[in-house]
Amino acid sequence: MKQINTINEYNLLFSNLPKPIALVPTMGFLHEGHLSLIREARKSCATLVVSIFVNPTQFSEYEDLDSYPRDLQRDLSLLKAENVDIVFTPKVSEMYDEGFSTWVKVSGITQVLEGKSRPNHFKGVATVLTKLFNIIHPATAYFGQKDAQQAIVIKKLVKDLNYDISIEVLPIIREKSGLALSSRNKYLNEDEKHTATVLYKSLLKARSLKKEGTMESSVILEEMRKIICKEPLVRIDYISINDVNTLEKLKVIGDKALISLAVYVGKTRLIDNIVI
Numbered sequence: 001m002k003q004i005n006t007i008n009e010y011n012l013l014f015s016n017l018p019k020p021i022a023l024v025p026t027m028g029f030l031h032e033g034h035l036s037l038i039r040e041a042r043k044s045c046a047t048l049v050v051s052i053f054v055n056p057t058q059f060s061e062y063e064d065l066d067s068y069p070r071d072l073q074r075d076l077s078l079l080k081a082e083n084v085d086i087v088f089t090p091k092v093s094e095m096y097d098e099g100f101s102t103w104v105k106v107s108g109i110t111q112v113l114e115g116k117s118r119p120n121h122f123k124g125v126a127t128v129l130t131k132l133f134n135i136i137h138p139a140t141a142y143f144g145q146k147d148a149q150q151a152i153v154i155k156k157l158v159k160d161l162n163y164d165i166s167i168e169v170l171p172i173i174r175e176k177s178g179l180a181l182s183s184r185n186k187y188l189n190e191d192e193k194h195t196a197t198v199l200y201k202s203l204l205k206a207r208s209l210k211k212e213g214t215m216e217s218s219v220i221l222e223e224m225r226k227i228i229c230k231e232p233l234v235r236i237d238y239i240s241i242n243d244v245n246t247l248e249k250l251k252v253i254g255d256k257a258l259i260s261l262a263v264y265v266g267k268t269r270l271i272d273n274i275v276i
């Protein structure tokens, strides 16, 4: 496994890399969710590249960029064990040169849910992924359903900008308790970790309501709210039911709907979702 910090180093290697190349973009502090993407990617590519870059442009000034968990040595040993070929670990200055001023903005679908709560988030995400696609030249890139809206935004970006890259989206990996794995779970103490299981419990409630024939979003959302609000430590940012492709708000659930939520547990903002 090679660790590369600069774009130039990658360019020098590129022509000799066996193709196809797969890319798994991450912000590091790896867990089984990331590893599930890496294992799947490993199966179908000749060269597997994992990037670790805590992208400052997708954090607002009020968010946790400085405290975002990092442990590069641990990440590198996990990646080596997964037989990763190249780990791309650029510094911020490598990705954003002095005077950087070009942005990629996906409109429409970035105005709701995470995009509404975190106004410049997807501009940062779309820009950094465009750069990573241009630098690494993958045939396939892997993302988690954990960040459902991000996956939809990336698919749109790839289509609109004519990238010849297939986007694979893999299921959410959870703890036994149902809590979706996230690097940010590191912020939670034991009590909060227990409390955080209400996110998934509320999503399961939504699923069972639909199975029993409840189709009105307002009814489902109210039942979810009741479950979450039993916990004094939590504050709901949003819960929403949207079309899985367009992210249009649904009043009535049809064949398929994305139910997503963002909830503060103590000071930690967690997201989760389910497709029903």
Ligand code: AMP
Binding pocket: 025, 026, 027, 028, 032, 033, 034, 036, 037, 142, 143, 144, 145, 146, 147, 170, 171, 172, 173, 174, 180, 181, 182, 183
């Ligand atoms: P991050 O390091 O949080 O930016 O995540 C990198 C990639 O891993 C993104 O595509 C995430 O959606 C994905 N990911 C994060 N957590 C999980 C999880 N629990 N299950 C599956 N994929 C995940």
